[in-house]
Amino acid sequence: MEAQDSVSLTSPSVKKHKKPIGDRMCFGCFRALQKIRWVIVLFWVVLLGLGLWLGFKFLGATSMDFVAPKGTRAYDAMKIYRREFTEKAKESMLVTYVHTNYNTTVLNNDVKDLTHLLNDSFGNYSYVRQVMGYFTFKGTPLELIAGQFISNETVPRSTLIAIEVDMSDSNKIMTFAGDLRKTVNKYFAKFPSNVYTYGLLGHAVMLRDINEGTTNDLGFVEFFSLPAALLIFILVLKNIPALAIPLITIILSVLVSFMLMYPIAASSWNVATFTPNVMMCVAVAMNIDYALFLLFRYREELANKRPNHIAVRNTVRSAGLIVLASGTTLAIAFLGLGLLPSDLIRTVGIGAGLTVIIAIFVNLTLVPALLLICPKFFSLFSSCQCRFRCGSPPPPPPA
Numbered sequence: 001m002e003a004q005d006s007v008s009l010t011s012p013s014v015k016k017h018k019k020p021i022g023d024r025m026c027f028g029c030f031r032a033l034q035k036i037r038w039v040i041v042l043f044w045v046v047l048l049g050l051g052l053w054l055g056f057k058f059l060g061a062t063s064m065d066f067v068a069p070k071g072t073r074a075y076d077a078m079k080i081y082r083r084e085f086t087e088k089a090k091e092s093m094l095v096t097y098v099h100t101n102y103n104t105t106v107l108n109n110d111v112k113d114l115t116h117l118l119n120d121s122f123g124n125y126s127y128v129r130q131v132m133g134y135f136t137f138k139g140t141p142l143e144l145i146a147g148q149f150i151s152n153e154t155v156p157r158s159t160l161i162a163i164e165v166d167m168s169d170s171n172k173i174m175t176f177a178g179d180l181r182k183t184v185n186k187y188f189a190k191f192p193s194n195v196y197t198y199g200l201l202g203h204a205v206m207l208r209d210i211n212e213g214t215t216n217d218l219g220f221v222e223f224f225s226l227p228a229a230l231l232i233f234i235l236v237l238k239n240i241p242a243l244a245i246p247l248i249t250i251i252l253s254v255l256v257s258f259m260l261m262y263p264i265a266a267s268s269w270n271v272a273t274f275t276p277n278v279m280m281c282v283a284v285a286m287n288i289d290y291a292l293f294l295l296f297r298y299r300e301e302l303a304n305k306r307p308n309h310i311a312v313r314n315t316v317r318s319a320g321l322i323v324l325a326s327g328t329t330l331a332i333a334f335l336g337l338g339l340l341p342s343d344l345i346r347t348v349g350i351g352a353g354l355t356v357i358i359a360i361f362v363n364l365t366l367v368p369a370l371l372l373i374c375p376k377f378f379s380l381f382s383s384c385q386c387r388f389r390c391g392s393p394p395p396p397p398p399a
Contacts, residue, residue, distance in 0.1 A: 026317045030368075033316075034309065037369035044252055044366050051255025058258040061265035062273040064207040065170035069341030091129070092167040094177060094202040096184055099158040101194055106159045107134060107150065110196075114187055115161055121183055122163060127172060133161035167204070174208040181205075214274040222280055229288045237295055241377060245370070246291040249362045253283040256362075257355040264350065271347040278348050279355045282334075286327065286359040293319040294367055308375040312368050320364050327360040 033040065068074035082089040096118070100106045112135045119131040137146040151158035163180070165173055181200055188198055233246060257279055265271040297319035301311030334356060337349020 026321075027313065030313045030316055033365065033368055034372060037372050040365050040369040041373070044362065047256050047259075048252060051252070051259045053259075054262045055255040055258030058262040058265055058271075059276055060171075061262060061271065062275060063170055063265075063270045064174070064211050064273050065167075066270055066272075066342070066344050071341065090166050090168050092165055092173070092203050094163045094165060094173075094180060094200065094204055096161040096163075096180070097158070097199050097201060098161070099197040101197060103155065103157075105155050106157050110191070111135070111159055111161075114184070117187060118161060118163065118180075118183070122176070122180065125176070127166040127169070127176070129164040129166060131161070131163050134159055165204070170204070170207065173204040174211065177202070177204040177208045211273045215277060219277065222277070222284070225281065226284050229284055233288055233292060236292060237299065239295075239299075242291075242295055244377075245295060245367055246288045248370075249287040249291060249359065249367065250283050252362050252366070253287055253355055253359045254280055256358045257283070257351065260354050260358075261351050264347070269347060270343045271351070272344050275348050275351045279351045282352045282355045283359060286330075286356055287363065290323045290327070290359060290363040291367070293323055294363060298371060309372060312371045315371075316364070316368050320368075323363055324360060327356055331356040331360070 067078060078089075096114075098106060098111055098114070100108075111133075115131070115133040115135045119136070122128050123131050132149065134146045134149040137143055137149075149160045149162070150156040165176065167173055177200065184198060184200065188196055230243060230246070233243065234240060258276065261271065261275070261279075294315055298311055298315040301314050302308075306314065331353045334349050334353035338346045338353070340346045340349070
């Protein structure tokens with residue numbers, strides 16, 4: 001009976017001091033992280049090298065050549081068209097439009113010289129099939145076709161110079177569209193601006209303008225968003241050395257996510273050209289947000305006179321779980337876009353989702369490892385005495 005009473009009295013106390021399974025798992029992971037902290041740093045250094053190698057290749061593998069989603073009538077029709085008229089389906093036109101602003105004919109030596117210039121400059125390109133215009137057919141057995149390239153007026157004031165290209169490689173044709181625009185602009189630069197109105201038309205020109213416009217707009221946003229986010233980071237933590245953490249995690253998140261997206265872009269999927277810009281914006285936002293969570297908690301632990309390894313452990317146990325939970329939710333939401341049929345949307349979702357996942361891993365592995373390895377570098381965190389700034393209790397009132 002005494003033995004049974006002893007067991008019954010002691011067993012509740014044992015259960016009372018037994019740590020929850022979540023805490024035990026967290027402490028176990030932290031002990032493992034503490035032992036292999038240098039391995040973690042080396043691992044991310046290797047990934048940084050691979051990201052520098054393959055990440056920039058991803059930028060050149062994006063595309064703006066999109067088709068209708070599978071299962072739609074447009075997709076089925078385009079599939080039949082490309083099968084039955086393979087060569088015709090590859091054709092596209094880049095058209096140079098020229099209009100004279102005076103009541104004089106556009107069929108002059110200026111336009112004639114431009115036609116010959118475009119034919120001489122681009123006619124031998126492998127993907128250029130032919131250069132066509134009024135002066136191309138004038139004086140040939142096909143002279144009747146020449147009238148199709150001028151406006152229907154008594155005195156023609158407008159003309160077209162069409163370049164037929166093979167659109168098998170849309171990225172190459174978009175580059176060609178840029179070269180064509182530079183050549184035309186350079187040619188008309190020698191005339192007064194009020195003499196001619198000119199421009200470029202065509203599918204490749206439209207894709208190039210969309211790509212450049214989107215990239216420039218997102219680049220403008222990044223140019224202002226990154227300094228603003230870093231400024232907020234400094235104002236909250238009031239510690240400049242701490243900037244090293246978000247800068248390192250942003251660079252790693254961008255390059256490693258680019259590296260993971262490269263095989264997708266190199267496959268049959270068409271990754272939108274603005275996907276890298278979206279991924280960079282996500283990387284900046286998430287990494288600064290996660291760094292604030294972790295470092296603010298770390299500073300509170302140091303302000304409460306915790307040893308460095310205990311401060312890091314408690315940071316991972318509390319703020320780390322918040323980072324893991326919120327990041328996982330956001331990653332699932334982004335990756336859910338990958339279920340949509342349109343490459344334009346799903347590649348953006350997959351890219352953003354991978355960026356969030358990499359941000360979670362780098363913040364929950366590399367950041368604690370750096371805090372353990374370099375405690376003196378971040379020792380300024382413990383110098384704060386204000387409750388508002390670090391959460392430490394205020395000093396006792398004077399007697």
